Amino acid sequence: MTFSNEAHRAAVLGSPIAHSLSPVLHRAAYAELGLDRWTYDRFEIDEAGLPAFVEGLDSTWAGLSLTMPLKRAVIPLLDSISETASSVEAVNTVVFTEDGRRRGDNTDIPGMIAALRERGVEKTDSAAVLGAGATASSALAALSEICAGPVTAYVRSRERGKEMRGWGERLGVDVRISDWAEAGRALHAPLVIATTPAGATDTLTDDVPARPGTLFDVLYEPWPTGLAAAWEARNGAVIGGLDLLVHQAALQVERMTGRAPAPLAAMRRAGERALADR
Template sequence: MSAGADGTAGSPRRAAVLGKPIGHSLSPVLHRAAYAALGLDDWRYDRFEADEAALPAFLAGLDASWAGLSLTMPLKRAVIPLLDGISDTAASVEAVNTVVFTGGRRTGENTDIPGIVEALRERGVERVGRAAVLGAGATASSALAALSRICSGEVTAYVRSESRAAEMRGWGERLGVAVTTADWDAAAEAFDAPLVVATTPAGATDHLAGAVPERPGTLFDVLYEPWPTRLAAAWSARGGAVVGGLDLLVHQAVLQVELMTGRAPAPLAAMRAAGEAALAARSTREPAAG
């Protein structure tokens, strides 16, 4: 028998990723690879398409075999009123990407924030004096929360509108990060920072590839498909360190597996290998998105 989420032996367990759209999610690949490596043969991980309207009924229909859920957009904030509690990390950005079921309770967690920190630490970035964030929104707020743990100085956010700028400054105040904002048209100025975090959709930073200086610092581009982005490729070509979206995806999934199964450490190498293989297989059978 495998261990349950509380670390004890139990009956077959279930978990899944929810969101809309959800068809391209790599979470099933990563979690199933973890179960195989951990010998959790009676664990099952699926994907379900669900939006905000469908979420309450989905949660109400789960039985005691369920250990947890991974959540993607648009559910990370919509789930909060449906939970019995959330962690301080999740509360800091009002976003839950993980729900764990234990003792009849639904508890929300955010593994994106520590996932960013761990992905950077793996590449040798543990502390920076300043940083820049490209973009705004939910991923950018998680990036700011992660930077609150490793950045000792100012963070400049490059955004497209004053409303987004105000939102990022507000997150900075809430998270204790000194945030200044600049117009998106000046985004190339970000590349002077020792750490640049790109949180924008596919294609949004392509025009910046030619502005990467010689010997740049570290780029954390949260995209993983298509990969490498034009910006990431240019960054590497000029000698800069690049952390990619798959690094984040794997590290946040590692934490999810540990929370849901009660087994630690989760098999990082096996999960990364499975993710890389899945992306390679996709690239040979379909055109890249974006």
């Protein structure tokens, strides 16, 4: 489906949401695509307020981007979800069809794969994941496509370890669990995906090996993280959160507007400028 340049609306929802770069990226895409009657906003919405917000949308709405804590809460409000979204029980994209149906999708997973491939990471024999939150499950889903061997997850609790094993079984990934106290060992893997909050990996900087592989740190602010800076200092390849954000947003733009390919370079430039101005 390809929308014409009629007035259409889209937005990102979540709580907190003021920090979101999504409006910058989507608006840059609309400008590049000549969609000057499209608008993209942000709304502070929590789980309790989500049903009323969605029910109140009219036919001018093309889609929604969803961040925490709404990626799972939105599922009961949808008419269908993609296999990708179903695999991790998380929807970050809602597209409204011309007949008014709500279709849920997840662009985090293919966005992560695209960001890795952009940096030449097509396949890996093994990998390590730091953390066990929602982004970690998306990382496992991405690794199910590119990792031939085991994935070791470094977690802080047995319960989180159990959850990661469950996701691994569901996604067909050989997940092995290690305690966070051993996280320094993770950095010797050929591919390390850090999904932890800001500051959580700062204590690992001295553990970066002399010849590191590839680090994918999903944070984009502050950037670089201490771990990413130490990694680059040892000439390791680093993929950052902005790479992920741009790739998943580009896929959202394509699904919402029907225009492909999305203007990835223009979106990245806009994101870089916005971060530099903060």
